[in-house]
Amino acid sequence: MTEDPRRAPGADLPRWIDDLCAALDVDRSLVDIDRVLDLSSTVAHQVARPAVPVSMFVAGLAAARLDPAQIGPLLAAIEERAQQWT
Structure with a gap:
């Protein structure tokens, strides 16, 4: 193991x-450490490694304006956007 x-x-x-x-x-x-790490991995592989810390900072700023129940959908939207990045 x-x-x-x-x-x-x-x-x-x-x-x-x-x-x-x-x-x-x-x-x-x-x-959610695992969720944030998964999102970071997607950004690193689909966009660029240097985009990870800046993307997470922007996600944090956006999350600060939201109700806690909206954070999961926010992260999903960022991940979807990163997966579609060309």
Whole structure:
């Protein structure tokens, strides 16, 4: 069985996100790590690797204006747009 690199020593992504959410007063339940990583992968492969951090920043700005129930559809719309990028 392969170990999850997000939980490797010094790279515990869930713990980092827990800490970051607490520090920035963000509701941790709104952060779906796997969904964001999947979206990041799609953007990296369909658009370009450098587009990932900027796309995620724009997604975060858009998500901040939404009701939490609208975040999933927002991410789906961004993923669909990235998949159609040529």
